[in-house]
Amino acid sequence: MDNNRIDQxxxxxxxxxxxxxxxLLEIQSENNWLPKEALERVAEKLQVPFTxxxxxxxxxxxxxxxxxxxxxxxxxxxTACHVRGAPRVLDTVQGLTGIKPGETDxxxxxxxxxxxxxGCCALGPVMKVxxxxxxxxxxxxxxxxxxxxE
Amino acid sequence: MARLNSxxxxxxxxxxxxxxxxxxxxxxxxxxxxGCVASGANEVIAAxxxxxxxxxxxxxxxxxxxxxxxxxxxxxxxxxxxxxICYLQVKPEDxxxxxxxxxxxxxxxxxxxxxxxxxxxxxxxxxxxxFYKNQERNLLGSNIKIDPKSIDDYLAIGGYSxxxxxxxxxxxEEVLGEVKKxxxxxxxxxxxxxxxxxxxxxxxxxxxxxxxxxxxxxxxGAFMDRALLEGNPHSILEGLIIGGYAVGAHExxxxxxxxxxxxxxxxxxxxxxxEAYGLLGKNILGSGFDFTVKVHQGAGAFVCGxxxxxxxxxxxxxxxxxxxxxxxxxxxxxxxxSVLNNVETWAxxxxxxxxxxxxxxxxxxxxxxGTKIFSLVGKINNTGLVEVPMGITLKDIIYxxxxxxxxxxxxxxxxxxxxxxxxxxxxxxxxxxxxxELTKAGSMMGSGGMIxxxxxxxxxxxxxxxxxxxxxxxxxxxxxxxxxxxxxxKILTNxxxxxxxxxxxELLEELAEVAKEAALCALGKSAPNPILSTLxxxxxxxxxxxKEKRCPALSCKELIAYxxxxxxxxxCMICLRKCPxxxxxxxxxxIHIIDQEKCTKCGTCLEACPPRFGAVHKISGEPVPAPIPxxxxxxxxxxx
Numbered sequence: 001m002d003n004n005r006i007d008q009x010x011x012x013x014x015x016x017x018x019x020x021x022x023x024l025l026e027i028q029s030e031n032n033w034l035p036k037e038a039l040e041r042v043a044e045k046l047q048v049p050f051t052x053x054x055x056x057x058x059x060x061x062x063x064x065x066x067x068x069x070x071x072x073x074x075x076x077x078x079t080a081c082h083v084r085g086a087p088r089v090l091d092t093v094q095g096l097t098g099i100k101p102g103e104t105d106x107x108x109x110x111x112x113x114x115x116x117x118x119g120c121c122a123l124g125p126v127m128k129v130x131x132x133x134x135x136x137x138x139x140x141x142x143x144x145x146x147x148x149x150e
Numbered sequence: 151m152a153r154l155n156s157x158x159x160x161x162x163x164x165x166x167x168x169x170x171x172x173x174x175x176x177x178x179x180x181x182x183x184x185g186c187v188a189s190g191a192n193e194v195i196a197a198x199x200x201x202x203x204x205x206x207x208x209x210x211x212x213x214x215x216x217x218x219x220x221x222x223x224x225x226x227x228x229x230x231x232x233x234x235i236c237y238l239q240v241k242p243e244d245x246x247x248x249x250x251x252x253x254x255x256x257x258x259x260x261x262x263x264x265x266x267x268x269x270x271x272x273x274x275x276x277x278x279x280x281f282y283k284n285q286e287r288n289l290l291g292s293n294i295k296i297d298p299k300s301i302d303d304y305l306a307i308g309g310y311s312x313x314x315x316x317x318x319x320x321x322x323e324e325v326l327g328e329v330k331k332x333x334x335x336x337x338x339x340x341x342x343x344x345x346x347x348x349x350x351x352x353x354x355x356x357x358x359x360x361x362x363x364x365x366x367x368x369x370x371g372a373f374m375d376r377a378l379l380e381g382n383p384h385s386i387l388e389g390l391i392i393g394g395y396a397v398g399a400h401e402x403x404x405x406x407x408x409x410x411x412x413x414x415x416x417x418x419x420x421x422x423x424x425e426a427y428g429l430l431g432k433n434i435l436g437s438g439f440d441f442t443v444k445v446h447q448g449a450g451a452f453v454c455g456x457x458x459x460x461x462x463x464x465x466x467x468x469x470x471x472x473x474x475x476x477x478x479x480x481x482x483x484x485x486x487x488s489v490l491n492n493v494e495t496w497a498x499x500x501x502x503x504x505x506x507x508x509x510x511x512x513x514x515x516x517x518x519x520g521t522k523i524f525s526l527v528g529k530i531n532n533t534g535l536v537e538v539p540m541g542i543t544l545k546d547i548i549y550x551x552x553x554x555x556x557x558x559x560x561x562x563x564x565x566x567x568x569x570x571x572x573x574x575x576x577x578x579x580x581x582x583x584x585x586x587e588l589t590k591a592g593s594m595m596g597s598g599g600m601i602x603x604x605x606x607x608x609x610x611x612x613x614x615x616x617x618x619x620x621x622x623x624x625x626x627x628x629x630x631x632x633x634x635x636x637x638x639x640k641i642l643t644n645x646x647x648x649x650x651x652x653x654x655x656e657l658l659e660e661l662a663e664v665a666k667e668a669a670l671c672a673l674g675k676s677a678p679n680p681i682l683s684t685l686x687x688x689x690x691x692x693x694x695x696x697k698e699k700r701c702p703a704l705s706c707k708e709l710i711a712y713x714x715x716x717x718x719x720x721x722c723m724i725c726l727r728k729c730p731x732x733x734x735x736x737x738x739x740x741i742h743i744i745d746q747e748k749c750t751k752c753g754t755c756l757e758a759c760p761p762r763f764g765a766v767h768k769i770s771g772e773p774v775p776a777p778i779p780x781x782x783x784x785x786x787x788x789x790x
Contacts, residue, residue: 016466017466018464018465018466019466020466020467021446021447021449021463021466022446022447024449025408025447025449052467055468056449056467056468059451059468059469059625060448060449060450060451060468060469061449061450061451062408062449062450063449077370078370078371079370079371079527079528079565079568079599079601079612079615079616080370080371080527080528080533080601082370082615083528083529083601083603083607083612084528084529085753087707088752088753091750091752092730092752095730115409116368116370116452116619117368117369117370117371117372117373118184118188118409119184119185119373119376119410120184120185120188120222121185121222121371121373121525121527121528121533122185122189122222122223122225122527122533122534123185123188123189123222124527126188133187133188135188135189138754138757139730139752139754140728140730140754143730
């Protein structure tokens with residue numbers, strides 16, 4: 001991510017330090033992760049100590065300090081999904097991808113995260129891959145879904 | 151669009167809108183809420199639009215994606231106006247038939263209407279479906295009628311008339327008086343009287359004040375705020391502007407979690423539209439009142455649902471709570487008086503202003519007035535959002551609206567209030583739902599999550615689940631929460647793994663007491679609730695785990711085993727083929743055996759075994775029977 005783009009994002013928020021979280025969210029959503037250089041640029045432009053940026057980048061779940069895979073798997077572990085068997089789905093995904101929640105595989109194919117409710121409780125257990133939500137998951141269906149991603 | 155400069159201009163514009171809209175024009179409303187979208191609503195909307203165009207009906211039929219009406223279980227939901235015919239689980243393939251039959255011929259497509267799962271009785275209209283019939287949908291009722299991205303749709307159903315009334319005919323004091331009289335209590339969980347909070351801010355001596363919408367809906371299994379913000383964003387905005395007027399604030403924030411992209415999108419559009427119409431900004435409707443709103447996206451931290459943490463996050467910092475010796479209503483964002491209310495609370499405000507406090511107080515109980523939206527999820531037939539008057543019994547919600555427990559299982563408990571709440575057992579199902587009633591039963595109202603649990607749910611595991619969630623979400627600022635929750639989780643995990651020891655329950659109770667008394671914010675103070683309420687009603691389950699190493703609900707993975715009954719196994723190979731761990735041995739005529747070493751306890755075999763055989767069993771607290779000897783495994787089938 002080049003500095004010009006970062007500057008544009010910061011300018012959009014009128015360069016206010018109180019917009020720090022909003023600025024980081026935009027960088028995260030465009031770039032998929034927060035490279036150190038980008039954070040340094042933000043610190044310099046907004047005149048915020050780098051430690052505070054690190055505090056925020058590690059405090060909130062939306063931010064990643066490492067590159068992410070091509071496909072984001074989100075397994076919902078919300079209560080409704082949990083009582084309907086979400087742990088089994090997560091076990092299967094972990095087995096198939098070889099990664100644990102928070103990790104990305106070596107080929108940068110999948111990143112796995114758990115989330116605490118996608119709000120589609122009627123379809124639980126739910127798994128979201130990129131933007132597509134897959135409902136009523138069981139171990140066998142989970143494998144079928146993941147097969148379709150390259 | 152020109153600005154509306156007075157309440158009269160708003161009213162005139164509304165009449166113009168209505169005169170252009172013929173109530174008899176057919177309108178196809180498709181729920182475009184997150185639940186239905188996950189079930190394929192966008193494809194259905196696209197199919198309707200294509201079909202209408204193909205038939206050359208664009209001028210005669212409206213098609214729109216609307217807010218969520220709540221019946222997620224049977225999504226995508228389609229309602230055809232003016233007849234209000236409700237079709238459920240509609241697929242793109244059904245669209246041609248609906249257009250040709252219902253739109254053109256005015257006939258009902260029978261197979262798509264609601265049919266009761268047990269009696270088979272059909273219901274064509276939304277209002278006849280038992281799920282809706284037993285609700286009181288003051289807030290959610292409008293969702294299916296409007297396109298959330300259209301301010302004109304909201305104006306057409308009377309939107310912003312409460313704002314016009316307030317600005318032209320009421321003083322801030324009078325607005326406050328009406329809200330106080332309505333006894334509206336905060337819908338986010340605590341149930342603090344809204345009017346009192348407003349008054350405190352109004353009386354605070356400070357020029358700058360803020361009003362804030364808390365849309366950081368973090369409770370797992372709760373999504374009513376999202377449905378409101380996605381489905382009817384203008385109603386929240388209207389409530390917020392009225393609140394700003396009442397307390398004397400000129401700036402508002404909407405704190406919405408970034409996990410709700412559609413809510414962010416719709417509310418951002420709504421703000422732009424309201425600004426263009428002069429309903430936000432300088433000199434609103436010519437009244438001299440200025441008010442602006444900013445959207446702040448939350449970056450994913452459960453604790454930010456807590457008022458002081460949310461305000462810290464608004465300031466652009468890590469959202470850690472602050473001690474509240476002085477209420478945030480007096481000293482909040484940047485130390486200015488800040489009124490923070492939940493989405494649903496704000497949504498009630500325009501209704502109270504328009505229809506009056508007396509109308510509002512006719513719903514509900516003595517101390518809990520109005521309606522409340524619950525998200526009814528878990529082991530329940532009709533998953534979805536339900537809006538009911540306070541004081542309705544749990545039983546009525548679960549059976550009359552929710553349609554009972556699927557699969558003929560036994561209802562065991564209902565978990566309310568999210569991670570800060572607790573479990574209410576079946577024997578208390580006559581309990582009337584209200585703030586104080588739920589608190590007395592050891593749970594709480596919370597934001598309105600209602601997770602139904604059946605006999606297969608282990609209560610120790612439910613407590614462990616919530617503590618696991620809270621360990622992750624504790625911000626770490628205070629020790630009783632950070633360390634206390636961690637230790638409680640450790641003990642609970644041990645218990646569910648069969649490593650529980652005598653004395654664990656007492657230790658849990660002791661730790662719970664400390665966290666309850668000494669934690670800084672509501673997250674830590676209420677964190678022990680899941681443990682305390684399950685201990686109160688299900689102590690025997692804890693004891694079974696600890697003493698007998700048995701999980702009575704047959705749920706805890708480490709304490710159960712799957713076993714194939716050799717007497718019942720017909721060697722059909724189904725489970726053997728499906729087992730993802732290849733843990734089942736056997737053959738075409740050879741009784742199957744599960745290799746307990748390889749078994750991952752995923753339960754696939756139990757689901758795969760045909761019910762007429764019913765050979766796979768789950769066992770707990772007893773040793774797995776030894777596999778039958780090799781020579782006894784062959785089945786000799788009689789040829790007919």
